[in-house]
């Protein structure tokens with residue numbers, strides 16, 4: 560049976576509302592995207608949704624106790640909770656710089672967890 564899903568494209572500030580009709584993972588119709596990127600995004604949302612994960616990691620000896628982090632590339636949505644489990648157990652020592660790799664291949668995925676802010680040593 561054909562299913563429908565309404566999504567908002569997040570690729571640019573236009574935020575187009577896109578309606579997708581699909582059967583299993585076969586796309587039947589896409590409406591509402593103002594450009595081809597939105598059609599590609601809609602197809603991926605049905606076949607293999609991806610997200611860039613953002614979170615925080617505990618810092619030891621820093622001027623703040625947490626450092627914000629993100630994956631350096633989008634990861635499969637179905638793996639986000641696996642990565643969150645790994646991030647929950649992470650600890651890093653200050654100092655931390657923006658872009659520092661906190662962990663490679665979390666949950667066995669081809670990505671890295673990187674810092675998105677600086678944390679100085681607490682003196």
Ligand code: SF4
Pocket residue numbers: 568569570571572573574575591592593594595596597598
């Ligand atoms: S469909 Fe194209 S124009 Fe619309 S939000 Fe996505 S990228 Fe922007």
